[in-house]
Amino acid sequence: MGVVVNIDDGKRARASIEGLIALTKEDMGRVNELILSKAGSDVTMIPEVANHLISSGGKRLRPMLTLAAAQMFGYEGDGHVKLATSVEFMHTATLLHDDVVDESDMRRGKRTARMIWGNQASVLVGDFLLGQAFRMMVDVGSLDALDILSTAASVIAEGEVLQLSVAKNLETTEDEYLAVIKAKTAALFSAAAEVGPVVANATKSDRAALRSYGTNLGLAFQLIDDALDYAGDSSSLGKNVGDDFREGKVTLPVILSFRRGSAEEREFWKSAIENAQTDDEQLEKALKLMKKHNSIADTIGRARHFGGIARDALAPLKDTPQKKALLDVIDFCISRVN
Numbered sequence: 413m414g415v416v417v418n419i420d421d422g423k424r425a426r427a428s429i430e431g432l433i434a435l436t437k438e439d440m441g442r443v444n445e446l447i448l449s450k451a452g453s454d455v456t457m458i459p460e461v462a463n464h465l466i467s468s469g470g471k472r473l474r475p476m477l478t479l480a481a482a483q484m485f486g487y488e489g490d491g492h493v494k495l496a497t498s499v500e501f502m503h504t505a506t507l508l509h510d511d512v513v514d515e516s517d518m519r520r521g522k523r524t525a526r527m528i529w530g531n532q533a534s535v536l537v538g539d540f541l542l543g544q545a546f547r548m549m550v551d552v553g554s555l556d557a558l559d560i561l562s563t564a565a566s567v568i569a570e571g572e573v574l575q576l577s578v579a580k581n582l583e584t585t586e587d588e589y590l591a592v593i594k595a596k597t598a599a600l601f602s603a604a605a606e607v608g609p610v611v612a613n614a615t616k617s618d619r620a621a622l623r624s625y626g627t628n629l630g631l632a633f634q635l636i637d638d639a640l641d642y643a644g645d646s647s648s649l650g651k652n653v654g655d656d657f658r659e660g661k662v663t664l665p666v667i668l669s670f671r672r673g674s675a676e677e678r679e680f681w682k683s684a685i686e687n688a689q690t691d692d693e694q695l696e697k698a699l700k701l702m703k704k705h706n707s708i709a710d711t712i713g714r715a716r717h718f719g720g721i722a723r724d725a726l727a728p729l730k731d732t733p734q735k736k737a738l739l740d741v742i743d744f745c746i747s748r749v750n
Contacts, residue, residue: 427743429473435737436479439493443475446497450544461525461537465504468520473741474604475500481608481622484734491552491611498561499604501545506568506600508538513572514659557607564603571595580660580686582670582678589667590631598630605629605738621725625738628722633745635715638663640749642699643708654695660685664714668707669698677701712749719746 433440451462475496482492510516511524512531518524526534542565549558575592578584605626609618641656642665656663662685670681683689684698702708719742729735 427740427747429471429476429737429741429744431733431740432476432480432737435483435733436476439479439483439496440472440476442490442493443472443479443496443500446493446548447500450497450501450548451541453540457529457533458537458540461508461529461533462504462541464522464525464528465507465519466500468522470520472500474503474600477601477604477626477738477741478608480734480737481605482612483608484729484732484738485609485612485614485618487608487612489611491554491557492608494548494552495557495561495607495611496604498545498548499600499607501541501548502561502565502568503600505538505541505545508534508541509572513576514661516655516659518655552611554607554611556610560603560607560610564599567595567599571597571599578662581662582666582681582685584662584667586664586667589662589664593631593634594627597634598627601630601633602626618729621729624725625722628718628725629742629745631718632715632722632742635664635711635718636746636749638665639708639711639715641665642702643749654690654698657684657695657698658690660688660690664711665702665707666698668710669701669705672705672707673701712746715746719743 447466448463451466452459478496478499479492482495507519508525511519512526512534516524517527524534525537546558546562549561552558571592571594574595578588578592602623603626605622606619609622638656641654641663644653657666666681666685670678673681680694680697680701684694722742723739726735726738
């Protein structure tokens with residue numbers, strides 16, 4: 413069940429991150445070794461919980477951004493490997509915490525850690541990974557990098573709390589929602605991209621370019637995720653279509669449908685989201701309303717807009733294989749909805 417939306421404009425070849433993967437392959441091998449090392453503990457449950465999520469098939473896009481951004485400016489040390497691992501640990505910790513807050517049962521097609529080991533273990537192992545991330549940041553010895561990533565950790569936590577404050581609130585505006593995902597999702601993309609040029613001692617303008625690229629890529633990424641929950645398919649999502657709806661999440665497709673709907677349609681959304689009337693029949697009606705009001709297509713359009721800003725952010729930088737790979741990431745993130 414879902415709404416099929418084709419946004420292929422025919423202008424570009426099939427989007428792929430193979431270039432990014434190839435450029436960072438050697439460094440990612442070192443990152444993966446460090447992940448296994450730093451996720452270890454004499455407390456048996458810690459590596460069990462951590463590895464359950466770490467090994468569950470994520471693309472590790474964020475650490476690859478850090479590695480490619482450092483390479484772009486000629487970095488030759490090993491600090492970028494530690495920072496990339498820190499970024500991945502921060503992301504993993506966020507997922508562990510998110511699943512508890514959202515009471516999620518599935519993640520990447522597998523049972524969530526909280527369903528196997530419980531909420532307390534998920535939260536505490538997430539905290540352990542954050543601690544390990546900060547230890548690696550300190551090892552690198554860059555105060556700027558430490559400041560960027562620690563600030564991102566605070567912003568992400570603020571975003572989680574902000575999301576709680578607008579949960580099930582259909583009066584949430586588009587601007588308010590964008591503020592949530594800018595904190596929850598885009599902050600880590602931004603930090604991951606910026607610490608690469610930081611550790612390579614790039615200029616302030618270069619840092620600003622990568623920071624803007626990461627922020628807008630993160631916004632585009634999350635908006636496509638929002639669209640995919642209604643326009644995707646279960647096999648590729650790793651979760652059921654409509655899970656956001658069943659959990660009563662007010663994402664952009666819902667916000668647009670609610671605001672554009674008639675009084676009767678708004679009553680439907682209130683019944684569904686605020687009163688948890690979210691069975692399959694209600695989901696089917698929600699999908700019809702989203703199609704009627706172009707809510708999914710316009711969510712994808714917003715994602716394309718932010719993708720364009722990310723592309724423009726890199727435009728002044730000299731052409732390198734890394735720059736091309738980072739540009740390809742934008743197309744890949746948006747093309748996931750095809």
